[in-house]
Amino acid sequence: MDSDTLLGDAGLAADVADEFDETSADEDESLPPDRYLDREVSWLAFNQRVLELAEDPKVPLLERANFLAIFASNLDEFFMVRVAGLKRRIATGIAVPTNIGRAPVDVLADMSEKAHELQARHAAVFRNEVKPALDAADIHVEAWSDLGEEDRARVAELFTAQIYPVLMPLAVDPAHPFPYISGLSLNLSVRVRNPKTEKTEFARIKVPPLLPRFVQLPDDGTGTTRFIPLEDLISNHLEYLFPGMEILEHHEFRLTRNEDVNVDEDESENLIKALEKELLQRRFGPPIRLEITDDMDPVTLELLMRELEITEQDVYRLPAPLDLSRLFEFGKLDRPALRYPAQLPTTASQLLQSEPNEEPNVFDAISRGDILLHHPYESFATSVQAFLEQAAADPQVLAIKQTLYRTSGDSPIVEALIDAAQAGKAVLALVEIKARFDEQANISWARKLEKAGVHVVYGLVGLKTHCKLASVIRQEKNGELKLYTHIGTGNYNPKTSRIYEDLGLLTADPQVGKEVTRLFNELSGYAIEKKFSRLLVAPRYLRKGLLKRIDNETANALAGKPAGIRLKMNSIVDEAIIDALYRASNAGVPIDIWIRGICAIKPGQPDYSENIRVRSILGRYLEHSRIFWFANDGSPEVFIGSADMMHRNLDRRVEVLVQLKERGHLREISRLFDLAMADTTASWHLDPDGEWTRHSRNATGGLLVDLQTKTMRDITARRRSR
Template identity: 70%
Template sequence: MIEQDVLDAGLGDADDDDFDMQETVDSELPEHRYLDRELSWLAFNQRVLELAEDPHLPALERANFLAIFASNLDEFFMVRVAGLKRRIVTGLAVPTNVGRSPAEVLADISAEAHRLQLRHAETWTAMVQPQLAEAGIHVVDYDVLSEADRDALYEYFQTQVFPVLMPLAVDPAHPFPYISGLSLNLAIRIRNARTGRQEFARLKVPPMLPRFVEVPSDGESVRYLPLEDLISNHLDDLFPGMEVLDHHAFRLTRNEDVVIEEDETENLIQALEAELLRRRFGPPIRLEITEDMDEVTMSLLVKELDITEQEVYRLPGTLDLRGLFDLARIDRPDLHYKPHLPTTATAFQPGDNNERPDIFASIRKADVLVHHPYESFATSVQAFLEQAAKDPHVLAIKQTLYRTSGDSPIVQALIDAAEAGKQVLALVEVKARFDEANNIVWARKLEKAGVHVVYGLVGLKTHCKLVNVIREENGVLRSYSHIGTGNYNPKTSRIYEDFGLFTVDDQVGRDLTRLFNELSGYAIEKKFKRLLVAPLHLRKGLLRLIDKERRNAENGKPARIRIKVNSIVDEQIIDALYRASQSGVQVEVWVRGICSLKPGVEGMSENITVRSILGRYLEHSRIFSFHNDGDPQVYIGSADMMHRNLDRRVEALVRVTAPNHLKEMESLFDQAMSDGTSSWHLGPDGLWERHMVDAEGRPLIDLQDKRMSTVQRRRRARAVR
């Protein structure tokens, strides 16, 4: 039975006892008890880099991790570093979570980012590139090509590349051109043969062309030439009558964080479109240059871009290794992970005659918990919505959309439902970072089809993952609900690890009805039964659950807290976990990314253990498990333990109640936290140590591989029955 204090976790105001407890206990905790969130994020990206450095991984997967590292770092600079710089420039230099000024943290970030980018470049040139070459995939320099190779490439250059190149001169008549964010460019110094004057030109490497150009070959091995290398060796065609003196690649990162004051605009879509246009012209925050760039060229770029030398990253080898995403798609199964085909969840598998299952009938039998990508998104979430769109007994569908794919069958199902005459509500979050333009397109397409499209609450991002289907059955309306930890995106569902719960529970149905009314109308809901909802309810609910474990431990009862999140930064939650640890509660935190919590500190957190697992799939689910004196309270949902999730987003956690689901969650945590599982361990000093082998040198268990095997065995066992 759900405890009353959890039911009341959503009350609008905390009582006085909560504040007294907070003030009393905080004074007992040491002052420097958090890890810096920005450096913790860089430590996460270092763990990604360590996967690329791992010689046991297939070569093309290592290349893919190098591309992920580069892409992650770009976003970090565009958002986090840009935010710090904006606070410094505007004078809003509020101390960071560790009490340091933004300028001090920016200096730390610069030093660590320089170190990591050099390590990243070294991993490519000294480890991954040679391994690919051994496997017959060569990334070559133009200098090593034969005349025949060069002739073939020249033909490609003339027909496919030259027509789209746009060299821009810089002289008194031509001001320094605008350099777009994340573009790869060539800085070219030339001499006018007629006047003898030296000139400067900028040439953008066309982003719509393949980043690596395949060199024609008759053998089994394949060769690729970086596009900028091909261009730079044919500059004479671009500057006839000029002497090309020097050329160097460079790349600029700009502030691309979107800032919109929603209460100052009546039309969010128009404001966002204007802001997206402004984003393209955000101030520079990082300049990457090749190791051999001369001082004259670098000084010109620094001056014209108005950037500091601290923001210049001089790197060996190829710039912009995001291009390795293209190489990683090469069809060489021997250089990739073994393929994994998601299975259909047991409850949704076809019957004896292989007929398509009735999703609603399956959910009526019992709650269904689906674990992606081990279990199929297409035969669960997608099938659920497609059946709802066609079912004549379905009257209404309500859904949140935070991110979805460009050719989304989810959106198509909503359109089909609206065109079939059903009431359809889609809450589209047009402020989903870097997906804003895509979501605007889908929002307008939905509106044209007759879907009721709303954009959430002013000042809040709607991040929760919810579907509510209203179906008429024998004269009674019944709610079929799905609450997930991941986006309704068929593409990312194949690489993101997430959970989703299907239920016909009346309490959940009423909770979702109230929540959707709040999101689309003017309702202010103060209490939910089986959900914990941010921003009004979630923080208080979790703090009460944590504190209940603390009190149980003090009363001599078994007490344990298990949390799986992408990031844990929120100071109130961390302090509550510290207090629980001080009282003897065993706390286990499984985190993918940022962790500001310091585990293993005597007198504060010696009962807290932190692990991180990275691999072929992106660990993305959020789980909150409380022992609760033998009556487990386990929640899954969309919220990380960050200020934005708890205070500035609409998030939802749902309580998991089925005994078999609780057992599955328990088993998953047991495996993740086991010393026999390969993972990274966080120390009290903020350093992460990778544990890959046991004392005898044998490889530790790969959790994701084990999970794949477990789900496959479960499918085979059902087939035998």
């Protein structure tokens, strides 16, 4: 799956869909046993919030279509990983109770019920709201029955010239076994009858995934932009594929398979080769979901269920068209009035030169003080990308070290590393080839880097390297070696940096540089680092460091000192962290949690969480940064980094948080939280019973403040006032 095409891609979903976690906390008898929310139901509630944006008529029309596509793509990955993982564990008898103590089979039933409900609602939004609105905006998704004779003749020419040669009908009979159905492929089931023998046969046609899903129709002179789904076009030209046969039935269906990958690193002599072997097996994972059009005849459905070994629970009956993730294709339409207003990122004010024609120098700017970057409001290209490109070209730079988790298909970051290596600099790239759904792309990048002379390593056995680090070693004019460091919350991906909200720190602080150097040594060689000063590093120290700070806030509150905790994350599930927050709440610590995805915390519960508030913000940008703010008796400690509060992040990944020191940066983070948690800001509120309620309008019906729009305006105004 191409992460560049998804707002979660790998963006909204892969980040939150991972292996099942086991409880990490010792039972706290002072807290009630039902103190957690189910993580799977919470994930589905997150995707429901995405769907609510598609349902909102105040959201620009093509953005609503985009949110429909995001929802569909998210749910695909949820089935491929979360549902598939649970099914595998149930089948093998190794499933353990969930984080709320429920039996896995019961959780699976709940997940299925909610997924059926959401998919039906998703299809209804497209059919009843978005499609009519597209029609009203002169963007028509036509059915074959809508076309006149002239249109049909022109489409027939298009079909025979561009589509028919690519199609491969596959018969099913004693000489032709039931064909392999690949995961996420859209297919046509066709039943035909031989008029000579009266014998009925079954065939399958795969809708070519490399062709546009919505085929643009020729201009009919009305100025209307018109499309027809590719499968509808194929369905109405079946006589080309089965000449002489009588077409009895034809229906669409789509299959989802288990596409998780597991590699035993301890037993593997060559990680890349082992992973490539597993990737070949991924496409043959067992089926876990069958989507069919709601008019499919019982005979065809029975055949599919039998051959694919699918249960009734796994069948999703939906109105055509299936696979609305391909609504992403409408993003190519040049209709700016139907989109969010354009917002151009600015260059961070600290990176601007004093003279307009002066050549920017990132190293000089960093030397003047730490720079806190906020993407996409501040440009990734003129900050992080420029930092690495200048490092590659600067003859004073001796070495570059960087982690790569996900990057774009034509990444200037990777090209900068290649240029640096070819210029004779020492370059180390730690490529995480186990990044889900980006495995093959990362293997390709790793090999390209190696061929260019970059030292490529793959981190530590048993751990994913998820931290976002770049280190540049530069010899200054006085002969001194100086370390320039970037630590971020998001991937080194120029494409997703335009739609992912992330924070990053550029610093020349010697302590940070020293600690990051030691960490790179541990990741690429053999080293044991026992102490960090400005960093919190998983899996060894991060949970301990955060628990220590939460407990400190608890103690301060009990002592009558200033106390408070503010957290921004994608997901929070870890029981040890949650229980510590509950104890802090009991002590009177006000706790604000700003979450995007999974949240297992029950806020506002008497006796253990009444001082906890939880908000979620979704919009044009994907909220992706992680922030950890502790009042610390009036001297706030603030960290940013790559880790969510999930077992995988704390126990099975290399994650890094860095402490912010500049007072201006601390004030900026506080302002951001003030805005996010304000009742005048549009957001979803998590209720004590686990329900998310959207708050988008005030008491008089006016729209509440959009955090992302206001943040862009504030940052732009700040630059103008410089």
